[in-house]
């Protein structure tokens with residue numbers, strides 16, 4: 437029986453003892469009864485990625501001529517949106533870009549910085565932004581930096597130089613160069629990626645697994661001789677579709693186990709790349725399998741090394757990206773042979789995907805998956821941040837706005853705190869050709885004892901049907917005895933047109949709206965999740 441509306445209702449924690457309702461036609465049930473918290477929320481799981489690619493840096497975070505630009509040339513409108521997005525840590529400066537990058541080019545007086553060719557994206561790199569500038573930007577954005585070093589055209593010696601420049605105490609040549617460049621304090625960057633996608637045939641200086649295992653072992657060993665407290669990320673496979681997926685991780689982690697802390701994972705999904713729209717919506721099943729494979733490889737490496745530490749996963753590129761466009765352009769360029777003597781463009785419009793409601797639901801489900809594995813996924817970077825496959829779009833000299841995918845990320849980053857709890861789910865099923873029969877509903881929650889608040893994140897991945905959901909929420913507040921749990925807010929993102937998008941002209945065409953939630957007499961929450969929807973329910977004691 438329905439008794440109260442969202443925002444005013446209370447459910448009793450002791451109602452959690454009741455079992456999950458059996459799977460009824462089109463009805464889903466979630467319960468936290470008897471479920472132990474999975475992990476504390478790792479701060480870095482709400483990370484993002486800024487690469488020197490297209491207009492992510494130039495015309496994205498940095499545009500000195502923009503009306504909102506500050507004294508450093510950073511767009512304030514973009515900075516405001518980055519803060520609202522809740523990003524905690526940003527991977528920089530690539531991506532494929534880093535494999536041909538000379539970090540020192542982006543330091544010192546701007547007018548003296550060399551202009552170079554960027555082999556990864558066939559663009560001209562002005563070097564008007566570099567590590568010093570990005571450090572200043574990250575302080576304004578309130579984000580940690582996760583720095584990638586070049587293992588393509590460079591290696592160990594340059595990585596050590598960069599480490600000295602970035603983190604060294606004044607008094608040595610490179611640290612003093614940083615001081616002269618206006619940054620007296622060591623930047624204190626602790627997380628470093630040793631290369632990027634080194635298994636990819638497209639990567640400048642790519643390697644086979646034995647070569648990379650030896651290179652990362654040596655680099656990580658030397659970097660830790662300098663600073664044992666560094667947290668080092670070894671490249672994993674570029675995707676689960678690489679022929680060496682699994683064996684690459686096993687080989688690399690077994691050899692470098694002692695010195696590395698994370699293995700990098702990358703996964704992109706897009707509608708046209710999936711067998712059907714329903715399969716696309718179920719993309720998080722692929723991510724589940726990806727995580728299981730990499731965890732198994734990391735655990736094998738631990739066993740072989742008779743080690744005690746778990747190597748964590750750094751899911752440092754994830755999201756929806758329509759790769760067909762870039763792959764097509766790249767194939768054309770390679771087929772065209774000949775000499776490319778024409779000038780390469782500066783900050784071209786590249787990878788500027790426009791996101792739909794369906795994309796936002798998929799990204800919401802990927803975030804739920806990452807959070808559900810927070811015991812091993814201790815860092816993640818949604819790729820990327822501005823303009824390039826991004827939640828934030830920015831017009832040159834014009835406005836900045838939120839894409840559909842902004843909302844599921846921001847809600848998680850702002851509200852998921854304390855411990856992660858993965859509810860027991862009883863859900864109507866979906867048929868997919870890629871993953872078989874899967875749950876329509878996916879969910880994860882968090883509860884923060886200190887503030888006495890939590891959030892429940894959900895997606896309905898069903899293309900056809902809305903589903904009624906009942907949630908036995910009381911036990912989420914674990915240890916709260918019979919304390920009441922209130923619904924303090926609820927929102928849902930969906931649209932009759934699942935391909936609806938936002939634009940500069942219509943920036944709020946798609947945004948979350950209030951989700952009506954009822955609190956029933958037995959304390960359970962009841963609501964309906966529309967087909968292809970993402971939702972968040974805020975809870976408090």
Ligand code: AHR
Nearest residue numbers: 487531532533632633819
């Ligand atoms: O994020 C775009 C690109 O995708 C990155 O540069 C690369 O690492 C990956 O292939």
